[in-house]
Amino acid sequence: MNTRVMIASIVRDAFKKAIADGKLPACDIPDVKVEYPKEQKFGDYSTPIALESSKILRRSPMDTGAVLKDYIEKSEIISEVEVARPGFINVFLSFDHIYGNMHSILSDPENCGRSVKDRPRRINVEFVSANPTGPLVIVSARAAALGDALANLIEMSGDIVEREFYVNDYGNQVDLFGKSVLARMREIQGKPFVFPEDGYQGEYVRDIARKILDECGPELDAITGEVDLITAVAQKAIDHNIATQQRDMHEFNVDFKTWFRERKLHENGDVMAALDFLAQRNVIYEQDGKKVFSSTAYGDDKDRVVVRDDGRPTYLLADIAYHLDKIKRGYDLILDIWGPDHHGYIARLSGAMTAMGHGGDSFRVLIAQQVNLIMEGEAVKMSKRLGKFSTMRDLIDEIGVDVARYFFTMRSMDSHLDFDLALAKKESSENPVFYLQYAHARICSLFREAEKRGVTYDPSKCRKEYLDNPEGIALMKLMLKFNEEIVDAAQACEPHRMCSYLMKLAQSFHRFYTDHRFLSDDREQTNSYLTLADAVKAVMKQGLRIVGVSAPERM
Secondary structure, three states: OOOOHHHHHHHHHHHHHHHHHHOOOOOOOOOOOOEEOOOOHHEEEEEEEHHOOOOHHHOOHHHHHHHHHHHHHOOOEEEEEEEEEOEEEEEEEEEEHHHHHHHHHHHOHHHHOOOOOOOOOOEEEEEEOOOOOOOOEHHHHHHHHHHHHHHHHHHHHEEEEEEEEEOOOOOHHHHHHHHHHHHHHHHHHHOOOOOOOOOOOHHHHHHHHHHHHHHHHHHHHHHOOHHHHHHHHHHHHHHHHHHHHHHHHHHHHOOEEEEHHHHHHHHHHHHHHHHHHHHHHOEEOOOOOOOEHHHHHHHHOOOEEOEEEOOOOOOHHHHHHHHHHHHHOOOEEEEEEEEEOOHHHHHHHHHHHOOOOOHHEOOOOOOOOOEEEOOOOOOOOOOOOOOOOOOOHHHHHHOHHHHHHHHHHOOOOOEEEEHHHHHHOOOOOOOHHHHHHHHHHHHHHHHHHHHHHHHHHHHHHOHHHHHHHHHHHHHHHHHOOHHHHHHHHHHHOOHHHHHHHHHHHHHEEEEEEHHHHOOOOOOOHHHHHHHHHHHHHHHHHHHHHHOOOOOOOOO
């Protein structure tokens, strides 16, 4: 149930009826905006329609508001309407409406907050896409948590999401990685070796070398050419890292539909085909033997080389080819989440997407900013060699999936995150994850205790007068806005909003718990309070699921 949409419809109908009755002049009705007032005294919802239509109607906003008020207040879901200067119409919901919403939640708790669209969009969300030459790092974990939570929000708002991971398994970095692993293999075997300059360091390279030797030694011994051997070792090392990344992602409760390999684009000729595709649109020119994309025509600060003078494609052209592949798959929206320091890359790729006919609202890039690990006020140096945190796996092993996912999601993705390890380890109300999970577990414990006392819970026998108090109304109004919070967070691509909402819900529940005795000799009151708690539990569980956090029944 989206009450904000209902209010907008009521206001629009009021406008139409006022015109039909001759109380307002005929006109094109402007879009009806419905907002949340800054203070509760100004209502549950507010619309500036009277103010915004004043020029069209050529009459006082207060007069228009007075006319519309007479029609709006006839709705059963509204208890009161007031017109406030300079032309806002403030709406107060009826108790029956918020009470009815609570029962709607309980009628289908598994789907509470979910929207259904007649024409859902197909949306590709690509996120993490970490380099396959090493393990997933901390910033990758943040991108994973944010990307999956955002995908959950989009799905809950009624669209279809396909999660995708782009694997950069082609180019100089892969060749250098192969040389690094091969050097370590020869070192382990006691053979002469030369470690490449700027090669990949770290114990993980030796671990991969040992694994390849154990599993593929005879197969590799049969390869005589050095170049072919490097290629074979690189491919096996990349495959090993991708398998590890897939395992870590799955354990982080993130599962991608597609792991797209860049190598496929080159092997299929798709990279150079993308060049031809752009050339047909007259956005490619030649300069000093290079092929250049006219990206300044789309807002970039300079045109970009896509094919070098030796004929090799740049990374940008491969990226354009990858996104052309996405376009051909028929998505309504292509959404990328990139890591820090990629702001400058947005304009050139956005320009290419526009040139290929998929710009504007059909392509969007988000940046997941840097993560700083903090322990007792001091920055933690991320170094595997020094035994400090450096990888996603290290962090998960130390604090668990629930805490990691919540902490990564609770701040806006475009802001730097100071990840407080000391706070993350606390099992107290100071830790927001513990606080939220405790609210869910507390409700579950209430039902267990009620059962011990022989209380028969029946939400159909809830008596609304027991919930007609400030704490009960506050809780029911918060639950009423659950769907709206999901829709807003999905549209704004801001999953941290769900964390803020859940915190407000938990705080509101704890206030009710403190001020009202849930289990008493008054069975009707107990049943009514349990009904309210049951709805809170459903919303809390659903919200935690969206963020990627479990909802334990005991703590």
